[in-house]
Amino acid sequence: MKILVTGTAGFIGSHLAKRLLERGDEVVGLDNINDYYDLRVKYGRLERAGIESSSIEYGKLLSSATESNYRFVKLNLEDREALHALFEQEKFDKVCNLAAQAGVRYSLTNPYAYIDSNIVGFINILEGCRHFGVKHLAYASSSSVYGLNESMPFSTSDNVDHPISLYAASKKSNELMAHTYSHLYKIPTTGLRFFTVYGPWGRPDMALFLFTKAILEDRAIDVFNHGEMLRDFTYVDDIVEGVVRVIDNPPMGDPNWSGKHPNPGSSKAPYKIYNIGNNSPVRLMDFITEIEKNLGKVAKKNMLPLQMGDVPATYADVSDLVENLHYKPNTSIEEGIARFVKWYREFFRV
Template identity: 60%
Template sequence: MRVLVTGAAGFIGSHLSERLLARGDEVLGYDNLNAYYDPALKEARLARLMPQDGFSFVRASLEDRAALEAAFDDFKPQRVVNLAAQAGVRYSLENPHAYIDSNIVGFLNILEACRHRGIEHLVYASSSSVYGANRKLPFAVEDSVDHPVSLYAASKKANELMAHTYSHLFGLPTTGLRFFTVYGPWGRPDMALFLFTKKILAGEPIDVFNHGHHTRDFTYVDDIVEGVIRTLDRVPGPDPAYDPLAPTPASSLAPYRVYNIGNHQPVQLLRYIEVLENCLGRKAEKRLLPMQPGDVPDTEADVEALRRDTGYSPATPIETGVRRFVEWYRAFYDV
């Protein structure tokens, strides 16, 4: 297939592009390589993709409608995976406009480009953040997600609503994927595992919010990519079991689906740090702090819908995933 992957120089996007190329797909990567975190890491990810047969690249933003439409017209993708977004919960408190520009305006441009070009299937990244103030665990795609606690979460919920509208009005098949705390080699420097590793190796204290008591459904990047590919290959149709008198947010009479992709094995942050200490062979000096605004105490994915429809659910334990990250980090930064 010809697959357009936005955010291809990003953490998940670069891993996904590699997998698609390995199975023989043609991939057009689309990314603006912005400076939200070190662009050198994005360039290094991209450098691994550029020499590969079947890969081409456009450097531009989702907000740049002309550039996006030109990429669609030149490459003529059959399917699209939209992973480009302004990421990060805490940054959304500082720079809200970046989230509207990329995640709302940019996503509208994606939907319009797909609509007018007869794209077979649009898969897009949502987030576990949409569950917001929900406290019923595990989080299920059938649950209401009407109480976001950050603008980032609100923008991802908006993506799901926008996608449903296009599925309903124009018959565009769309699948939204709620990722749960993704980690692994080539990960993002603004996320806990990367920050902790860097500081522990430098002998600096690490900030541990909520005194380390909150739990996260840490999901290894290869498991996320497998989930993306399984759903990309399965174009949704109208849900024959959908009942308008008892509606579910997870499906529709339109060709629309939403899935969780998470390890469904929540781990307390203090345990995560302990595994990292074991892999590094060093102890962390912890600064125990209260929970930050926009954070939630616990996350846990109910992946029954994903398992039912694709036969897949993530399973990599943190002991394996964290070790692989540390091996990559030490080799990449030579520490």
């Protein structure tokens, strides 16, 4: 298959592109390589796949030096004309949209970045799929859409109408927009609610990266909600396995779906939502203890209250994933953190 993967300078996108290439797919990667976090990590991910950073030009498709089936283009999703031209030229079989302005806390101070990338950019993706015969659109949603929901574990059949950050609201909007296109134009779409992804090549704005860096530099770490946060930490390889299975299994629509008792996670249209999480929430303090163990160093801690826009707990119900795709993430935090710390020390030479 020829697959467009957006966000391939990003954490999950870079891992997904590598996995698809390994199994023989043709991949076109797209990313705007913004400076939201350390560009060394973004360019490092691209160079790992044979994309030379010195050769990248906006709007120009660049062939990988090491992967014969991989090309990359630097592009903004909100660049409607350029994205339309890319879809018209390449005639993708499937699309996996992982590009987005990420981060809950950043949305408190930079709201327009989320509208541009996550709303305007997503409608441009949908229009490309509509006009150029894409057979399946898989896209990243987020566990943050559950917002004020306190029913645990979070289920895709739950109502998610109470987001508490603009980032979450933008992801909920993506799900609504996708359903509209699935209904009107019969485009199969699948939304993926990721739960706290971590692992090698991870995002520098995420807890594992921040904690590891601070501990090694002998700086205090900020521990929100006094360490009583619960997170369904999910290892990146588990996430990628789930995404690949989703890409390969476009939704057909549920003939038993009822508008009298509507299930928000499915539809009569070819539309589906999945949680991808470890289904085993971990206390933040236990997570920190595991990092300390791998670094051989105890962290200095600033104990702080819950931050605005954050939820105290996440916990994924993955029964749909198990039932429909016969898959459940299972990497332990002990194994995952050890792999991350090994990568971190090698990449930053510390």
